[in-house]
Amino acid sequence: MWGQYSYGILVVLVAGVIAFYALARERDDLHKLLLLDLVEIVAIGIIALLGTDLAEALILPGLTVGIAELLALSQIYCTKEGICERPVRGLNIEVIAKGDAPLIISIFLIAYGIILSGFTGGGVAGLGLIFLFISRMYREDINLLEMASGISWALWIFAFFVFMFLPQYWFIALMGAAIGILLKVTAKMSLVGTMWGEHRD
Amino acid sequence: MIIRRISHILCNYDNLTRLFAGACLLLFIAGILLLPLPYSEKQLYPKTFDRNSSLDPYDRGGPPFTQVTIVSQYPENSPTAGLVTSYLTPFSLFLSQVTLHLGTTIVSHPGGIIDEILYNTRGLDTVVEATILFIAFAIASYIYRKG
Amino acid sequence: MINLIGGVPLYVLEFGDELVYFTPYTITLFLLALTFTVLVLISRPEKQVDIAFGGDAYRTKEISVSEMRFRRFMAIACGLATMGAMVTGDIFNFTLFTAMVGITNVGIVAAVKSLHVQDAAYQYGLVALAATVPLFAGAAIYAAVTGSLSMIELMKGTLPAVPLIAKGMLMLGVIGEGMAPFYAAKAEMFRAPGAPYVIMCSLSSLLLFLRVVEIVMLG
Numbered sequence: 075m076w077g078q079y080s081y082g083i084l085v086v087l088v089a090g091v092i093a094f095y096a097l098a099r100e101r102d103d104l105h106k107l108l109l110l111d112l113v114e115i116v117a118i119g120i121i122a123l124l125g126t127d128l129a130e131a132l133i134l135p136g137l138t139v140g141i142a143e144l145l146a147l148s149q150i151y152c153t154k155e156g157i158c159e160r161p162v163r164g165l166n167i168e169v170i171a172k173g174d175a176p177l178i179i180s181i182f183l184i185a186y187g188i189i190l191s192g193f194t195g196g197g198v199a200g201l202g203l204i205f206l207f208i209s210r211m212y213r214e215d216i217n218l219l220e221m222a223s224g225i226s227w228a229l230w231i232f233a234f235f236v237f238m239f240l241p242q243y244w245f246i247a248l249m250g251a252a253i254g255i256l257l258k259v260t261a262k263m264s265l266v267g268t269m270w271g272e273h274r275d
Numbered sequence: 276m277i278i279r280r281i282s283h284i285l286c287n288y289d290n291l292t293r294l295f296a297g298a299c300l301l302l303f304i305a306g307i308l309l310l311p312l313p314y315s316e317k318q319l320y321p322k323t324f325d326r327n328s329s330l331d332p333y334d335r336g337g338p339p340f341t342q343v344t345i346v347s348q349y350p351e352n353s354p355t356a357g358l359v360t361s362y363l364t365p366f367s368l369f370l371s372q373v374t375l376h377l378g379t380t381i382v383s384h385p386g387g388i389i390d391e392i393l394y395n396t397r398g399l400d401t402v403v404e405a406t407i408l409f410i411a412f413a414i415a416s417y418i419y420r421k422g
Numbered sequence: 423m424i425n426l427i428g429g430v431p432l433y434v435l436e437f438g439d440e441l442v443y444f445t446p447y448t449i450t451l452f453l454l455a456l457t458f459t460v461l462v463l464i465s466r467p468e469k470q471v472d473i474a475f476g477g478d479a480y481r482t483k484e485i486s487v488s489e490m491r492f493r494r495f496m497a498i499a500c501g502l503a504t505m506g507a508m509v510t511g512d513i514f515n516f517t518l519f520t521a522m523v524g525i526t527n528v529g530i531v532a533a534v535k536s537l538h539v540q541d542a543a544y545q546y547g548l549v550a551l552a553a554t555v556p557l558f559a560g561a562a563i564y565a566a567v568t569g570s571l572s573m574i575e576l577m578k579g580t581l582p583a584v585p586l587i588a589k590g591m592l593m594l595g596v597i598g599e600g601m602a603p604f605y606a607a608k609a610e611m612f613r614a615p616g617a618p619y620v621i622m623c624s625l626s627s628l629l630l631f632l633r634v635v636e637i638v639m640l641g
Contacts, residue, residue: 075311075313076310076311077311077313077314078314079312079314079566080310080311080312080314083306083310083311083312083563084307084310087303087306087307087310088307090299090303090555090559091300091303091304091307094296094297094299094300094303095296095300097292097293097296097552098293098296098297098300099293100292100293101289101293103544106292106548107548110548110551110552113552113555114551114554114555116555116559117554117555117556117557117558117559117562120558120559120562120563121558121559121561121562123562123566124318124562124565124566125318125322126318126319126320126321126322127320127321127322127388127389127392128318128319128320128392128565129562130389131320131389131392131393131397131400132400132514132558132561132562132565134389134393134404135400135401135403135404135514135518136554136558138404138407138408139404139407139518139521139525139554140551140554142407142408142410142411142412142525143411143521143524143525143528143547143550143551143554144551145411145412145415146411146412146414146415146418146525146528146529146532146547147528147544147547147548147551149414149415149418149419150414150418150528150532150540150543150544150547151544153418153540154537154540154541154544223409223412224409227405227406227409230401230402230405231402233394234394234398234399234401234402237353237355237394237395237398237438238398238436238437238438241353241354241355242355244355244358244395247394248359248390248394251390251394252390252394255405258405258408288541288542288545288546289545291545291546291548291549292545292548292549292552295549295552295553295598296552298594298597299552299555299556299594302556302587302590302591302594305587305590306587306590306591309585309586309587312563312566312567312585312587313567313582313585314566314567315566315567315568315569315581315582316569317569318565318566318569319439319565319569319570319571347438347439348439348570348571348572348575349436349438349439349441349572352436352437352438352439353438353439356438395438396438396439397438397439397440397512397514397515398437398438398440399437399438399440399442399510399512399515400440400512400514400515400518403503403506403515403518403519403522404518406499406503406522407518407521407522407525410496410499410522410525410526410529411525413492413495413496413529414496414525414528414529414532414533417492417533418532418533421488421489421533421535
């Protein structure tokens with residue numbers, strides 16, 4: 075009965091016990107949040123032990139949910155502790171801050187991300203935008219970004235229904251979903267970039 | 276008396292996380308005691324390895340636009356699944372022909388089978404996931420602007 | 423061999439691998455969630471009044487329109503997530519809907535501009551985040567042991583039995599997301615103004631709990 079799977083589960087459960095023990099003893103609010111980020115890894119570990127392609131497909135939503143809640147919670151933490159002024163310094167590398175390098179690197183990353191398409195592409199393109207925002211003190215309109223992510227969400231839902239009810243047009247649905255997720259991930263990541271970027275000294 | 280004491284502990288919301296973490300701790304210890312767990316050999320979307328492929332361990336076989344069989348739960352519900360299990364961008368294709376280690380980097384990850392699962396056979400999961408992300412960002416940006 | 427508290431599925435809607443099915447039990451829960459979502463959509467929120475005891479003094483709390491609009495949006499999203507969780511026929515999909523209920527509940531409360539309420543919302547959010555661990559772990563163990571995530575397949579009784587620990591994890595996850603036994607702590611959250619929206623938090627966790635009981639009985 076003791077197969078590879080059970081040994082794997084044993085290791086992850088022990089890790090979980092350690093992590094939850096630390097969490098049960100912690101009193102500081104910020105440290106609780108940080109520990110929870112660690113505890114999330116236990117869940118990812120148990121999903122990964124499934125060891126099939128399905129596991130990979132389940133990890134992505136699991137990871138996203140954790141990151142999303144972490145983001146919302148850290149914003150609530152900032153508000154409740156009254157940390158409003160957050161001076162953020164840009165990358166203090168003179169070559170990057172003054173030259174055209176960030177623009178070129180960002181354009182390269184965004185173009186490559188668009189070629190890749192899908193999740194990976196969105197991540198790469200988003201990285202390009204974040205890099206641009208950090209290195210240039212760029213102020214982007216948050217409303218515009220929110221609208222873009224809303225539109226991509228709608229595109230995504232549309233693609234889902236095409237897949238389910240008009241499967242003969244699957245290629246359009248695939249492209250729609252890929253562009254939707256790319257726009258979405260890009261918009262979200264650059265939103266993070268702008269949130270860092272404001273309130274500079 | 277005891278109920279009043281319990282509810283007194285519960286009503287202090289500072290204790291909530293610690294209480295829940297304690298409950299999880301007990302459950303995980305119980306999980307260790309209840310090992311071993313059987314592992315079903317009949318899994319959906321099983322993974323196969325081809326050590327000689329330059330895409331290893333991400334080689335799912337089949338050129339794009341020819342249908343390969345995917346072991347999904349209800350194949351009759353997704354007639355078009357399996358058409359894009361492998362697609363490479365021109366750059367990744369070039370790399371895969373030059374080196375044997377393409378499959379080891381995340382950038383080259385030929386996401387075909389993942390896309391098949393995430394977009395097509397288990398599309399509803401991703402709809403909910405995208406919505407959760409949407410909600411979380413809505414909360415964060417609302418609090419950020421008004422807070 | 424179908425024996426479950428929900429009864430035989432009356433109607434099955436197919437979304438690829440994930441089936442949405444309606445039994446008399448889930449239809450009842452679904453309709454309850456739907457009714458309340460419509461109520462939230464059309465009702466006008468309350469205004470809280472503070473009264474000083476022993477005197478005639480009272481004052482209404484100032485609540486901005488944008489705050490109310492945001493909380494209404496969150497409450498409707500919470501209702502939709504609850505409806506989804508009531509009818510979904512896939513274990514992992516159910517856990518995702520549950521996680522969505524958790525985060526919308528945090529959103530309903532966190533929008534209130536009061537330090538006390540925000541502190542409660544933060545602690546509640548921490549529990550919701552911690553609850554995703556047993557929730558997803560439970561679903562993954564379901565998949566590993568039975569080789570399937572579909573509740574319809576579990577109902578047939580041909581798959582290997584689901585281990586107790588997976589059921590326990592699923593249950594604990596739902597308890598954490600919905601804060602089911604922590605109503606005493608939820609009282610803090612009810613200090614937040616806006617009656618129909620805050621009630622949504624409680625209703626959704628109650629419905630989730632009723633549904634997870636049905637799921638645990640399967641397989």
